[in-house]
Amino acid sequence: MFCGIGACFDCLLTVNGVRDVRACRRRARDGDVVATQSRDAR
Numbered sequence: 001m002f003c004g005i006g007a008c009f010d011c012l013l014t015v016n017g018v019r020d021v022r023a024c025r026r027r028a029r030d031g032d033v034v035a036t037q038s039r040d041a042r
């Protein structure tokens with residue numbers, strides 16, 4: 001994480017198949033499937 005307030009793009013993850021979720025702005029829930037992602041993988 002960099003800013004921790006949702007203002008940058010340094011914490012993007014794929015959550016439950018949805019790309020570009022800001023990890024610093026979303027509370028994890030039981031059963032979430034979380035994966036890292038690269039900037040250029042589409």
Ligand code: FES
Pocket residue numbers: 001002003004005006007008009010011012022023024025
């Ligand atoms: S750390 Fe900057 S948006 Fe999440």
